[in-house]
Amino acid sequence: MTKLRPLASHLKSKLKLTESSATSTASPTPTPYYLFNATNNRIRDEIHFATSSDVTQAINDASSAQEQWCRNYTPSQRAQIIQNASSILARRSDEITQQEVKDTARAKSEIKGYDVPSAVRHLSYYANMPSILSNGTYHDIGHSPSFAYVKREPIGVTAGIGAWNYPLMNAVAKSAPALSFGNAMLFKPSELTPNSALILAQIYEEAGVPPGVFQVLLGDGSIGSELVKSPVVSKVSFTGSVETGIKLRQAQAASTCTSTNFQKMTLELGGKSPLIIMDDANLDEAVTGAMQANWYSNGQVCSNGTRVFVHEYLKEEFLEKLVERTKLLKIGDPMQEDTVIGPMVSENHMNKVLDYIDIGKNVDKAHLFYGGERVGGCLEHGFYLTPAIFTDCNDQMRIVQEEVFGMLMSVLTFQDEEEVLSRANATNFGLAAGIFTNDIKRAHRMASYLKAGTVWINNYNLGPVELPWGGCKHSGVGRENGSYDAAFEWTVSKSVYVEMNSL
Ligand code: NDP
Numbered sequence: 001m002t003k004l005r006p007l008a009s010h011l012k013s014k015l016k017l018t019e020s021s022a023t024s025t026a027s028p029t030p031t032p033y034y035l036f037n038a039t040n041n042r043i044r045d046e047i048h049f050a051t052s053s054d055v056t057q058a059i060n061d062a063s064s065a066q067e068q069w070c071r072n073y074t075p076s077q078r079a080q081i082i083q084n085a086s087s088i089l090a091r092r093s094d095e096i097t098q099q100e101v102k103d104t105a106r107a108k109s110e111i112k113g114y115d116v117p118s119a120v121r122h123l124s125y126y127a128n129m130p131s132i133l134s135n136g137t138y139h140d141i142g143h144s145p146s147f148a149y150v151k152r153e154p155i156g157v158t159a160g161i162g163a164w165n166y167p168l169m170n171a172v173a174k175s176a177p178a179l180s181f182g183n184a185m186l187f188k189p190s191e192l193t194p195n196s197a198l199i200l201a202q203i204y205e206e207a208g209v210p211p212g213v214f215q216v217l218l219g220d221g222s223i224g225s226e227l228v229k230s231p232v233v234s235k236v237s238f239t240g241s242v243e244t245g246i247k248l249r250q251a252q253a254a255s256t257c258t259s260t261n262f263q264k265m266t267l268e269l270g271g272k273s274p275l276i277i278m279d280d281a282n283l284d285e286a287v288t289g290a291m292q293a294n295w296y297s298n299g300q301v302c303s304n305g306t307r308v309f310v311h312e313y314l315k316e317e318f319l320e321k322l323v324e325r326t327k328l329l330k331i332g333d334p335m336q337e338d339t340v341i342g343p344m345v346s347e348n349h350m351n352k353v354l355d356y357i358d359i360g361k362n363v364d365k366a367h368l369f370y371g372g373e374r375v376g377g378c379l380e381h382g383f384y385l386t387p388a389i390f391t392d393c394n395d396q397m398r399i400v401q402e403e404v405f406g407m408l409m410s411v412l413t414f415q416d417e418e419e420v421l422s423r424a425n426a427t428n429f430g431l432a433a434g435i436f437t438n439d440i441k442r443a444h445r446m447a448s449y450l451k452a453g454t455v456w457i458n459n460y461n462l463g464p465v466e467l468p469w470g471g472c473k474h475s476g477v478g479r480e481n482g483s484y485d486a487a488f489e490w491t492v493s494k495s496v497y498v499e500m501n502s503l
Contacts, residue, residue: 033191038105038343039333039382045102047194049219055226058186058215062157063232065212066184070154075131075182082180084207086123089116089172089200096199098335100168103193105342105383106297107334111168118465119172125465126176126486133487145500152491154182155264158235159227161248162197164190164345165300165405171197173465174237175214177486179204183235184213186227191220192345228252231259235490239268239302242403242474266478266489268302268470270403271431273452274424275305275460278417279313281436285458286314287321289436290409293460295329295387298341299353299407302475303432305460307400309420312413319391319411323370326387331375343383344406350374350383353406356399357388360408364397366390372408395423403429417442421449430472434460453479 035045050058069078089096093116100111136151158178162170167189178185189197197216204214217223221244227233228251238248245267252263275293277286293305310318334342344350357372372388374380387407393400400410414420424433433452437443447455453471456462463469468482479485 035103035192035194036346037102038345039379041347041381041383045195047191047218049191050217050223052226055186055217055223055230058217059157059227059230059232061212062184062186062215065210066154066157066182069179069184069210069213070182073182075180076128078180078182079127079131081208082123082127082176085203085209086120086127088203088206089123090120092199092203093117093120096168096196099195099199100193101334101342103167103195104165104297105334105345106165106300107339107342109337109339110297115166115168118463119168122169122172122176122465122481126180129177129483129486130181133483141497143501146498147500148495148497151494151496152181152487153494155490155492156183156234157232158183158185158237158490159224159230159233160185160187161224161227161236161238161240162187162189162193163239163241163302164192165297165302167193168196168200170239171200173469173480174239175200175204177490178237179209179214181487181490183490184215186215186217186233188217188219188224188227191218194218224248225251228263229255231255231261233263234261235264235266237266237268237478237480237489242269245269245476264478264489266470266480267476268478268480269431269474269476270405271302271304271429271471271475272307272401272403272427273303273305273429273432273434274307274309274427274450275434276309276414276420276424276436276446277311277314277318278435278437278439278442279311280438281311281314282438282458283314283317283321286310286436287318287325289434289456289458289460290318290322291325291329293434294409295326295341295407296461298344298385299387300345300349300405301461302405303454303461303463305432305434306404306408307410307412307424307427309412309414309424312415315411315413319369319389322389326370326389329387331384331386332379341384341387341407343379344385345383347383349406350385353385353404353408356402356404356406356408360388360390360397360399360410364393364399366397366399366410367392369411395426401427417446421446425449425451428474431475432456432461432471 032046037044139148160174329340331341370389371386375384393410433450468479468485470479
């Protein structure tokens with residue numbers, strides 16, 4: 001069992017690990033919070049939440065540190081530091097991979113192959129961006145020689161709140177642009193997955209980020225809530241469920257009345273995305289796409305294409321190939337290199353997914369075509385499930401409408417393009433969508449009709465840093481990643497009018 005508290009004393013100002021109760025009130029007898037190993041349900045880590053006074057102190061520290069970070073460092077000096085962080089993260093990739101696998105229970109092959117290299121690239125990508133994008137723009141305003149210019153300035157103290165499925169990526173995707181553009185960030189990881197954010201804090205320090213500019217606050221939702229209510233925190237970037245996103249908006253609205261600030265807020269929320277397989281699709285590739293869209297990260301992906309619309313002509317062949325290939329995926333210890341599917345992140349979450357499988361069978365009366373069981377044998381103590389494929393589904397079923405966040409695929413059939421587009425859009429979510437077709441005109445036509453932040457054509461679940469990421473409808477507001485989108489999200493513009501004529 002690892003104790004997270006005994007960290008190097010020079011990190012104390014960044015890593016708020018002061019003992020307290022889980023409710024954030026100071027307590028003479030500190031209550032530790034235990035993390036469980038998802039492969040065997042044994043305690044693996046003990047963490048201590050930050051207290052309310054830690055949060056206040058962290059916000060004050062961030063406020064003065066941000067002024068220094070923004071005024072005393074040029075964009076190119078900040079760029080060098082963030083670039084250093086990228087190199088250090090690459091050097092520490094094995095260690096961070098190990099921790100991320102322990103926290104998330106996702107397969108090592110995924111984290112090593114995708115999360116860690118993506119985090120390295122994110123830092124590198126944003127390092128120089130402020131020098132390129134935020135120099136401001138000159139405007140000829142028609143009263144020569146008078147002119148105007150627009151500066152893009154840092155927002156100030158920002159907060160990042162992360163979910164548990166991609167904790168490293170959440171922390172990096174928020175902090176890399178935030179810090180590069182001159183902001184400070186207080187980051188609260190999910191209480192289930194604190195380790196990668198703590199390592200990231202060490203990396204930033206080693207890279208040269210001054211104390212206070214990036215701080216990690218461990219705790220439950222109440223810590224996140226305190227950050228949202230703070231009048232000093234000028235932007236919150238949140239990744240999590242729709243329910244919590246709505247709570248954040250409510251807390252923000254309530255605290256705006258007593259604050260001097262209208263806080264910016266980005267919400268990266270859940271989804272129930274459609275994956276459409278047209279009758280002219282390459283079926284083998286479409287099956288690959290459906291598996292990527294449903295089984296990747298043990299099904300715990302916000303953008304998963306869990307509503308799989310297959311053209312009725314292809315249904316039988318699609319299901320045959322899908323089951324044949326799904327059976328081959330190795331379920332097991334996520335630390336083993338050849339494991340594809342690990343356990344669910346926690347017992348609670350496993351039970352939520354099992355409940356939905358039960359709803360699919362007994363309430364919705366869909367047909368459980370494959371899987372959907374807890375794995376026994378030598379894996380019986382872990383939170384392992386087999387992927388579930390439901391057929392005979394309709395658009396009104398709960399398993400088709402609600403986000404499950406686990407390996408539960410609903411297969412639906414359709415006859416033509418117009419029908420499938422209107423059914424694909426008939427949801428409160430709008431995070432992502434996928435289309436498999438070999439007809440190029442049809443592909444672009446369909447992409448333009450789909451109400452989603454990202455549409456993949458002939459692939460699924462790719463998220464390069466260059467592309468803005470975010471949702472519409474209940475899937476959220478604002479964007480992460482991208483270049484101009486990041487500049488708009490992490491800076492504010494200031495227009496300066498310069499009068500050169502006599503008045
Ligand atoms: P939650 O909404 O439960 O939690 C997200 C974060 O918010 C956690 O750090 C949580 O803390 C914190 N939190 C909880 N309550 C509050 C509150 N009242 N105020 C402030 N912060 C709070 O989501 P999950 O962690 O369960 O993540 C799964 C969800 O995230 C899914 O819906 C998924 O679709 C979505 N998601 C969206 C992504 C996107 O890019 N759109 C990407 C990844 C996930 P704690 O965990 O300690 O309770």
